[in-house]
Amino acid sequence: MTRTERTDWTGRVLRLRIEGPAQGGEFVARHSGRVVFCRGGISGELVEVMIHDDPGRAFCRGTVTGVLERSVDRIDPLCPAAAAGAGCCDWSHIDPAAARAFSGTVLADQARRIGRIHSTPDRVPVGVPAGDGASTGWRTIARWVTGSDGVPGVRRSRSREVVTEPCVQADPRLAEAVRTAGVGPHREVLGVLGDDGEVHVAHRPVTEPATRGRDRGSRRGVATRARARSSRAGAWEPVMGPPTVTRRVGEHTWRLPVDAFWQSHRSAAVHYSDLVRRAVSATAGLPAEPVVWDLYGGAGLFSAAVLDVAPRAQLTIVESARPSLDAVGTALDVGPGVVPVAARVETFLDRTVGGTDRNGEPDLVILDPPRGGAGIDVMTALAGGTASRIIHVGCDPASLARDVGVLVTAGWTLTDLRGVAAFPATHHVEGLAVLDSPRAR
């Protein structure tokens, strides 16, 4: 019997030349025919990398421990927590303009590799939300955890340990309120800053993740565990602020429960609403009373934007989280023109596509799924539907590329693909894709 020796570089320090950025925030380098995903590097740099994770295949992972030739894009880390090893601001050592360019490269690369879309440029344009280029203090919804000493902090990268150096993402008013709230040890803490300046703080016991299971390392496994953890977690106990959070975009005002979804960057809701308004206004041949589906619609942020430019639109908002859906009526006139549907999108499509209801034949679809994207089944159903335009907002370049790729393969035209730097100092980026149906030409 032949025994194949498993390659394991764990613990080795390699001298490497960094290539381009990869999906997920690491940068690619190569050594002895293997890919090394490097955390903390920048394209062009010569670095020393400590390998900490080697599955023994064509790649392994490491962290930059020394920079021998420094990129002009390297800056002093903006985030003390990240500099101390936290997993929060993994691009806080990169100049913000260069970071946006790297995000644009990743969006284009994923569109080509995963979506098989070859019409995109080498780099997709990535702008700042509503002219707001600040790299710190942008977050109006943030979470912390407390350890045994009760001090709030963020998790160390790839660890359950709590780093108590401050992370720079949260608005300083939130960080200060959470620091002084005195929630006690082993709590998960939620801080939310309303658009009226009110600070809300709530907390609940920390729920430890399950570490066993066949697919514990996979993307699906991570998402499944996050859902299981959140359903095991208890209700939030409010300790500061009024019972509902005020959100405003243009003339619209929402009152939301503290734990309902809202865009976390202070300027993102305004910016995405503007992009949606423009994409709707520019849709060729849209009827005066267009039927519009707002899928994964939350509290109806994008429906409000549609109504700004198409006041007679017939909107269906599909959302699985009841607290968000219940808040639709705080901003929009719920009735025949605005119909909130409490359902998973998959279920809604199963029972709606092919039916005889006019509201089941959309002229326009907007979808803004969570990080895992809408998936092939949902996109296939939409590809064969009646919409002349689909607007897809997605916060993960890989799942966005997969979803958009389904439409492009079915003959849809990718009219616009752009990024929004809605998570500064991190590798995360929001992508917005506009697609036109082959039947609309």
Ligand SMILES: C[S@@+](CC[C@H](N)C(=O)[O-])C[C@H]1O[C@@H](n2cnc3c(N)ncnc32)[C@H](O)[C@@H]1O
């Ligand atoms: C990224 S948020 C977007 C919300 C909204 N478009 C906004 O901008 O405020 C995604 C939303 O999808 C909801 N969601 C997640 N999975 C879903 C599913 N399978 N079907 C329907 N809604 C879902 C979440 O509860 C969340 O509110």
